[in-house]
Amino acid sequence: MLIGRGKQLIESRKNFTIRLSDEEREQVGHDARVNNMKASDYVRYLIIHAGKADTSFAYDRRDLLRQISGLCNNYNQMTKTANGCGYVFDRTMKDANHLMEQIKEKMKELADKWR
Structure with a gap:
């Protein structure tokens, strides 16, 4: 499409609005500069x-934390009985x-996901 001064071949653009907090806007401005x-x-x-953003990340992390918590609870019950x-x-x-x-493996898996 020919637009602008001198009728240049430029792809037309549409506006897209997002809401940012003051901190987020400052971060975008800083990173852009x-x-x-x-x-x-x-x-x-x-x-x-x-x-693409991985939207399952929060659910995976929550599930890993729950599994670690369960394993730790089992370990504590065993030590209490002993x-x-x-x-x-x-x-x-x-x-x-x-x-x-198992706890060590889950903690390593969690640390790898957070990197």
């Missing part, structure tokens, strides 16, 4: 080049060690 761009050009660049009895069976220690390994 650092990249030597106008705010609208910077946001457009982010939209085109940033890719402390109350005054002795621990080998099988109980193996189960406790297995739970601790």
Whole structure:
């Protein structure tokens, strides 16, 4: 489409309004200045080049935290029982060690997701 002075071939643009807090607007302005761009050009660049947002992230993180909490609760119940009895069976220690390994794996998975 030919638009503008001198009838240049430029793609027409439509307005799109978003609501930002003062802090968010300042961040966009700062980032645009650092990249030597106008705010609208910077946001457009982010939209085109940033890719898709993973909306399941919050649910995955919440699920991992719930799993870790459950494993820790089981571990605490085992240690409470062992402390109350005054002795621990080998099988109980193996189960406790297995739970601790699961907790470590889930924590590592959670840390990897947060990176």
